[in-house]
Amino acid sequence: MIATDEVFTAVATALEPFRKEGIPVTAETDISQDLTLDSVAMLDLLMELEEKFDVSIPLNLVPEIRTVGELADTVRRLKEG
Amino acid sequence: MGLFDQFQDLMRSHAAVKAIGADPFGVTMERVVSPTEAIVEGRPTILVGTNNYLGLTFEPSCVAAAADALETQGTGTTGSRIANGSYGGHAGLEDALARFYGRRSAMVFTTGYQANLGIISTIAGAKDYLIIDADSHASIYDACKMTAATVIRFKHNDPADLDKRLQRLAGTPGNKIIVVEGIYSMLGDQAPLAEMAAIKRKHGAYLVVDEAHSMGVLGDKGRGLAEVAGVEADVDFVVGTFSKSLGAIGGYCVSDHPEFDVLRIRCRPYMFTASLPPSIVASVTAALAVVERRPELRAKLWANVNTLYDGLKRHGLLLGPQKGPVVAVQLPTPELAVQAWQALLQSGVYVNLALPPATPNGASLLRCSVCAAHSRHQLERVIDTITEVAYQIGVLSEPARAAG
Numbered sequence: 001m002i003a004t005d006e007v008f009t010a011v012a013t014a015l016e017p018f019r020k021e022g023i024p025v026t027a028e029t030d031i032s033q034d035l036t037l038d039s040v041a042m043l044d045l046l047m048e049l050e051e052k053f054d055v056s057i058p059l060n061l062v063p064e065i066r067t068v069g070e071l072a073d074t075v076r077r078l079k080e081g
Numbered sequence: 082m083g084l085f086d087q088f089q090d091l092m093r094s095h096a097a098v099k100a101i102g103a104d105p106f107g108v109t110m111e112r113v114v115s116p117t118e119a120i121v122e123g124r125p126t127i128l129v130g131t132n133n134y135l136g137l138t139f140e141p142s143c144v145a146a147a148a149d150a151l152e153t154q155g156t157g158t159t160g161s162r163i164a165n166g167s168y169g170g171h172a173g174l175e176d177a178l179a180r181f182y183g184r185r186s187a188m189v190f191t192t193g194y195q196a197n198l199g200i201i202s203t204i205a206g207a208k209d210y211l212i213i214d215a216d217s218h219a220s221i222y223d224a225c226k227m228t229a230a231t232v233i234r235f236k237h238n239d240p241a242d243l244d245k246r247l248q249r250l251a252g253t254p255g256n257k258i259i260v261v262e263g264i265y266s267m268l269g270d271q272a273p274l275a276e277m278a279a280i281k282r283k284h285g286a287y288l289v290v291d292e293a294h295s296m297g298v299l300g301d302k303g304r305g306l307a308e309v310a311g312v313e314a315d316v317d318f319v320v321g322t323f324s325k326s327l328g329a330i331g332g333y334c335v336s337d338h339p340e341f342d343v344l345r346i347r348c349r350p351y352m353f354t355a356s357l358p359p360s361i362v363a364s365v366t367a368a369l370a371v372v373e374r375r376p377e378l379r380a381k382l383w384a385n386v387n388t389l390y391d392g393l394k395r396h397g398l399l400l401g402p403q404k405g406p407v408v409a410v411q412l413p414t415p416e417l418a419v420q421a422w423q424a425l426l427q428s429g430v431y432v433n434l435a436l437p438p439a440t441p442n443g444a445s446l447l448r449c450s451v452c453a454a455h456s457r458h459q460l461e462r463v464i465d466t467i468t469e470v471a472y473q474i475g476v477l478s479e480p481a482r483a484a485g
Contacts (some may be wrong), residue, residue: 040438047215047236056246059225059232 007079008072010052014045015068027069053079098436101416102423105434115139116328116454127459129389129449130433134298134406135378136454137328140371143364148365157358163346165355170362177369178333182304182319186341187305188334189362191354193293193322194220196332198227199350200320201260201289205230208255212246214238214262214272216441218291221260231255233446236442237265240276247284257286263295263306265439267448269407271295274306278315287320298406303372303379323361327368331357382406382453385460389451392464397477409435410447410467417474418445424470430463 012025018037019025029035037045046057049071055078065071087139103122110119116136117128137143150170158168171189178187190196201224205211209230216237225232232350233250236242249255259281261272274290274363281288292305300308305321307313317338323331334344345351357365369380390404401409412418422434425447433448440446447467451460471477 038438040443043215043234047234054249056249058234059234 005072005076007053007076008069011049011068011072011075014048025068027067027072029068030066031071032069037052049075054078082144098419100230101419103426105419105422108426108431113138117208117452117456117459119393119431121426124427125240126426126427126429126431127168127455127463128431129451129455129463130431130452131452132294132325133328133452133454134326134382134450135328135368135372136452137326137368137371140328140368143328143367146355146367147360147364150359154359156360158356160355161352162356163352168359168362170359170366171356174362174366174380175333175370177336177366181274181302181369181373182335183313184319185337186335186337188341188344188348188351189357190332190334190351191357192330193320193324193332194223195350195354196320196322196334197291199348200318200344201225201258202227202350203344203348204289204318205258205288206256210250210253210255210257211260211303212243212257212286214265215258216251216264216265216267217260218266218293221262221291230258238270238273240273240280243277244280244283247280251284257284258289260289260291260357263290263292263299264405264407265405265441266294267435267446268403268409268444269294269405270401270403271299271306271405275312276337278312280312281315287317288315289320290316291320293320293322294325294407296321297372298379298382301376303376323365323368326372327365329361329365329368331361331365337368378453382451385451385453388457388460389455392428392460393467396464396468396471398467398471406451408449408451409444410449410471412445412447412476415445417476418447420474421447421470421476424473425466428466428470430466432467 015035018035020036023034050057053059053075055075056065057074057078065074108121110121112120116133116138119126119128130188175187175189190199197220201221205228207229208224211225211230211232213234214237233246235246250257259424261277264271278288290307295305297303299305301373302308307316318334318336320334323329386404390400390408394400399411412421418434425432435446435448437443
């Protein structure tokens with residue numbers, strides 16, 4: 001449902017360096033299990049997205065974000081205020 | 082799945098480090114001889130990784146005060162301040178800290194970790210915002226986890242980013258509480274506090290400064306970065322520790338807030354732990370008096386900082402961005418850092434090894450902390466040994482050596 005929007009594309013692009021070989025990044029990709037980024041890389045990535053979309057992503061929300069789609073949803077929701 | 086399976090990755094990386102030689106995270110000082118020397122693995126070793134900035138761990142007046150308190154008041158308080166009562170020494174130390182900072186109130190905690198945990202987690206209510214530096218110490222991050230407040234990180238030492246984050250919150254209800262550190266423990270850089278204080282005023286926020294590594298080190302009176310930056314009036318809460326410049330253990334917070342004392346019956350890391358033993362309280366009280374009485378210790382520390390920082394820099398080693406009592410030598414990879422750390426220990430020099438993810442930007446560091454008690458001779462040996470090891474592992478190359 002969100003696979004084509006700008007936020008999802010940016011999130012998927014930012015996660016590209018952490019993609020495991022042969023596995024595409026989709027909305028259902030589990031960030032901690034299907035990708036190779038650790039918690040520190042995740043925080044750096046969030047900073048990058050915050051910069052790009054001019055939002056602050058509260059740290060409290062991070063544990064609830066499981067998939068790439070959920071991350072894109074969170075950014076979009078914050079952006080829309 | 083086994084209970085400890087979650088630690089598999091951690092155990093694997095720790096095993097890889099240990100396979101190279103001694104365990105950097107399990108060093109035993111067989112005998113500590115002075116603030117700057119110990120016997121490690123049977124060898125006399127120069128200590129350059131202690132955070133003992135003023136060298137007060139063997140200060141005679143502190144040792145005597147601790148010994149006397151031990152003899153006359155016993156080994157421990159066996160309970161918390163709230164449930165089991167305070168000793169006169171606790172109140173005396175709090176008075177002395179409030180006087181030292183020129184503040185209305187002070188509160189003593191059992192560790193520095195608990196001071197951050199307690200103050201930050203308690204002052205931030207459910208509808209408030211904590212705006213923390215991205216490179217904050219674990220105790221600040223852990224405090225954030227204990228609150229229902231919204232936690233937002235800003236880019237390390239970046240006032241413009243802090244301003245932007247506060248701007249985004251403009252008009253939203255709830256207090257905004259900024260948390261920064263005086264000196265950051267890994268790279269030794271200082272917060273741009275004057276600019277941050279101006280931003281705090283602009284947005285009507287509160288400001289907490291953790292002076293753990295800067296108390297006793299910065300400022301004519303040794304009060305830390307806020308003193309040097311001339312913004313003490315803008316700092317609502319100063320948090321600090323007794324385990325660095327004051328040479329013992331414990332933590333504190335000072336503030337001018339008129340209702341500060343309510344924290345004593347609300348702050349869980351203060352209420353539900355045993356209070357500091359009389360001997361520690363006595364040695365810290367004596368150490369605080371030394372900080373006030375002997376500014377020459379701070380001058381000696383900074384002379385030593387110049388010796389070590391300039392000496393290592395001259396050889397072409399990559400150091401932290403700002404000169405200070407934490408001198409971090411940056412190495413290209415964790416493997417080289419482990420190798421260098423072990424070679425140093427075998428040559429009788431103990432520094433701290435700091436590896437990702439505990440370090441900013443994935444840096445691999447040989448973290449040195451300078452002590453006022455280091456002799457020139459010791460520091461020259463440290464510089465020579467670190468440089469020699471850097472050549473051995475190929476971090477420095479021969480032409481630079483000739484130039485050095």
